[in-house]
Amino acid sequence: MRMRVHGVGVAAPGLEGWLAAQAVLNGQRPYAPSPFAPASPPFLPPNERRRVSATIRLALQVAAEAAGMARAPTAPAGAVFASAWGDLEIMDRILAALARPERPVSPTQFHNSVHNAAAAYWSIGTGSPAAASAVSADQATFAAGLLEAAALGLAEGHALLVAYDAVPPPPLRGLVPISQPFGAALLLGREPAPGAPALELAIGAGPPSALAEPGLEALRRANPAAAALPLLRALAAQGGTVELPYHGGRTVRAAVRPAGT
Amino acid sequence: MTPAPMAPLDITAYTVTCALGQGREAAWRALVEGRTGLRPNDLPDCCLPTWIGRVEGLEDLPLGGELAPFDCRNNRLAALALGQDGFLEAARGAVARHGAERVGVFLGTSTSGIRETEAAYASRPDETAALPPGMCLARTHGLFSSVALVQTLVGAAGPALTLSTACSSSAKVFASAQRAMAAGLCDAAVVGGVDTLCLTTLHGFHSLELVSAQPCRPWDAERDGISIGEAGGFALLERPGAAAARVCLLGHGESCDAHHMTAPHPAGLGALKAMEDALARAGLAPAAVAYLNLHGTATPTNDAAEDAAVVSLFGAKLPCSATKGWTGHTLGAAGIVEAVLTLLCIERGFMPGTLNLRRRDPALRAGVLEQSRHAAIGVAMSNSFGFGGNNCSLLFGGRG
Numbered sequence: 055m056r057m058r059v060h061g062v063g064v065a066a067p068g069l070e071g072w073l074a075a076q077a078v079l080n081g082q083r084p085y086a087p088s089p090f091a092p093a094s095p096p097f098l099p100p101n102e103r104r105r106v107s108a109t110i111r112l113a114l115q116v117a118a119e120a121a122g123m124a125r126a127p128t129a130p131a132g133a134v135f136a137s138a139w140g141d142l143e144i145m146d147r148i149l150a151a152l153a154r155p156e157r158p159v160s161p162t163q164f165h166n167s168v169h170n171a172a173a174a175y176w177s178i179g180t181g182s183p184a185a186a187s188a189v190s191a192d193q194a195t196f197a198a199g200l201l202e203a204a205a206l207g208l209a210e211g212h213a214l215l216v217a218y219d220a221v222p223p224p225p226l227r228g229l230v231p232i233s234q235p236f237g238a239a240l241l242l243g244r245e246p247a248p249g250a251p252a253l254e255l256a257i258g259a260g261p262p263s264a265l266a267e268p269g270l271e272a273l274r275r276a277n278p279a280a281a282a283l284p285l286l287r288a289l290a291a292q293g294g295t296v297e298l299p300y301h302g303g304r305t306v307r308a309a310v311r312p313a314g315t
Numbered sequence: 316m317t318p319a320p321m322a323p324l325d326i327t328a329y330t331v332t333c334a335l336g337q338g339r340e341a342a343w344r345a346l347v348e349g350r351t352g353l354r355p356n357d358l359p360d361c362c363l364p365t366w367i368g369r370v371e372g373l374e375d376l377p378l379g380g381e382l383a384p385f386d387c388r389n390n391r392l393a394a395l396a397l398g399q400d401g402f403l404e405a406a407r408g409a410v411a412r413h414g415a416e417r418v419g420v421f422l423g424t425s426t427s428g429i430r431e432t433e434a435a436y437a438s439r440p441d442e443t444a445a446l447p448p449g450m451c452l453a454r455t456h457g458l459f460s461s462v463a464l465v466q467t468l469v470g471a472a473g474p475a476l477t478l479s480t481a482c483s484s485s486a487k488v489f490a491s492a493q494r495a496m497a498a499g500l501c502d503a504a505v506v507g508g509v510d511t512l513c514l515t516t517l518h519g520f521h522s523l524e525l526v527s528a529q530p531c532r533p534w535d536a537e538r539d540g541i542s543i544g545e546a547g548g549f550a551l552l553e554r555p556g557a558a559a560a561r562v563c564l565l566g567h568g569e570s571c572d573a574h575h576m577t578a579p580h581p582a583g584l585g586a587l588k589a590m591e592d593a594l595a596r597a598g599l600a601p602a603a604v605a606y607l608n609l610h611g612t613a614t615p616t617n618d619a620a621e622d623a624a625v626v627s628l629f630g631a632k633l634p635c636s637a638t639k640g641w642t643g644h645t646l647g648a649a650g651i652v653e654a655v656l657t658l659l660c661i662e663r664g665f666m667p668g669t670l671n672l673r674r675r676d677p678a679l680r681a682g683v684l685e686q687s688r689h690a691a692i693g694v695a696m697s698n699s700f701g702f703g704g705n706n707c708s709l710l711f712g713g714r715g
């Protein structure tokens with residue numbers, strides 16, 4: 055499958071925004087992770103803006119960057135929101151409430167706990183009726199989401215992939231192996247566009263690509279969504295072929311070619 | 316933008332297990348006999364006054380051997396449902412025909428195996444205590460766990476993911492699989508979904524005041540909410556083969572309401588777009604549809620919004636009905652349950668009525684059937700509209 059990458063968003067410690075991230079991925083700046091908090095999404099109405107969790111803010115921040123929404127609120131592309139674990143903070147609160155005798159589940163928390171909550175807030179904030187999906191595939195979530203978004207983009211012209219996972223709250227930390235937050239988004243298009251690298255996807259095999267810089271490699275292993283890092287590096291370099299972890303020992307092979315090819 | 320027509324896909328096997336019993340014939344008999352599968356809530360650890368659609372016997376069907384890490388109510392139901400109606404054999408046959416890497420698995424769920432984690436939280440001595448360290452959340456609570464289980468049982472190694480968009484999940488999997496096949500990623504796919512009764516959804520929907528204390532009454536003037544059910548169901552999609560399949564996926568449509576997290580767009584605009592896009596992909600006009608299985612949850616706002624959309628597109632004469640009075644609202648499995656019921660209706664020429672509809676809401680005008688009838692169905696539609704305004708419509712029928 056061949057697509058073009060029209061936009062990129064990224065948010066992680068030390069990689070806040072695609073411009074800053076490219077310099078780090080290209081080795082022009084050292085990787086210096088520092089804690090960050092996703093911004094409150096300016097494109098949501100006030101009521102919704104108040105209610106979104108940190109996990110949802112992470113997803114919406116990278117979605118907005120990739121869709122070029124820093125200025126103009128248009129987003130006709132269908133979207134695929136890919137998260138291995140979804141919003142564990144809310145899940146923990148609901149489960150703790152259910153363990154109490156009176157079971158005080160908050161209605162707002164319940165409707166925000168659906169896996170497609172970020173997708174729903176995205177559609178509400180952009181006013182877009184385009185289809186939005188929310189997917190999960192364990193450690194293969196990024197690659198599976200990428201294939202899903204590419205197939206959607208091939209069918210409909212454009213598709214936005216939003217991959218994200220957040221650090222679980224303390225009770226779940228021993229059970230869910232995520233130690234850093236990470237979000238990345240790609241706006242894919244079927245047609246060439248100025249400055250848009252080409253991306254070819256196929257099923258491959260073998261070990262997933264690793265990163266040479268130890269801090270970035272540690273980040274890649276710390277979060278299922280950070281499986282995106284080798285692909286982001288290839289996009290920053292406008293070229294390269296990487297293997298992304300998929301199911302059963304297979305990979306999704308992603309080949310990046312410069313814009314204009 | 317109107318989507319282009321798509322080539323139909325064969326549906327070469329399908330099955331459902333729900334409150335009506337195990338397998339298609341149990342569901343069929345209940346439909347024809349007008350017999351509900353709902354019962355007053357008898358879950359041992361939940362005393363909410365409501366009616367539920369419960370699958371009998373899951374407590375006695377643990378997963379063992381190499382499948383033991385997957386053991387939880389949700390995966391027990393997945394395995395039970397997969398084994399009905401020769402579906403597992405049919406899926407393995409597809410693997411033998413196409414090759415393991417050419418058979419995909421796309422399943423929907425909303426809460427997966429969360430009941431195990433609920434029990435773990437409840438067993439903590441206090442809220443600062445740790446959870447049991449040996450829990451393998453990925454194989455139970457993890458959203459992908461049923462897909463991994465089905466891949467293992469079927470021997471499929473193609474594209475695979477879980478779709479979790481609340482009540483539209485196991486309808487949207489049909490669209491995902493069709494796009495994967497159109498992109499050349501696979502030649503066949505197991506689609507479907509599983510969701511099981513848990514405290515999260517019972518108390519969650521209750522906190523939103525969306526759960527009825529009586530069996531749900533779609534389109535009724537006194538409807539007041541949903542009855543939650545559990546179910547597992549599957550369908551096998553393949554590229555058209557030499558022998559014409561009796562039923563096909565003709566089209567699909569998806570959309571977002573872009574309106575509100577829990578309330579549907581009042582005019583049903585998102586629902587309308589999903590139905591229109593399904594017709595466009597099927598290359599059919601609204602007049603070609605003989606029967607529509609409504610989402611029909613029996614909440615005041617859902618039924619009103621869906622009614623507006625259906626009447627706007629089809630007028631007031633299209634025979635339609637809501638079957639959640641039989642099965643309950645099976646959430647992440649609702650899409651596949653109602654797809655399978657619709658396929659049964661097409662094959663056997665039957666339009667179910669709407670259980671518990673006693674006095675129609677005078678504000679609603681869609682051609683909702685109160686009584687069942689036998690009638691030939693060439694093309695039928697099934698609607699699934701989820702929380703956050705996530706909509707999917709599917710079109711089924713004979714090929715060509």
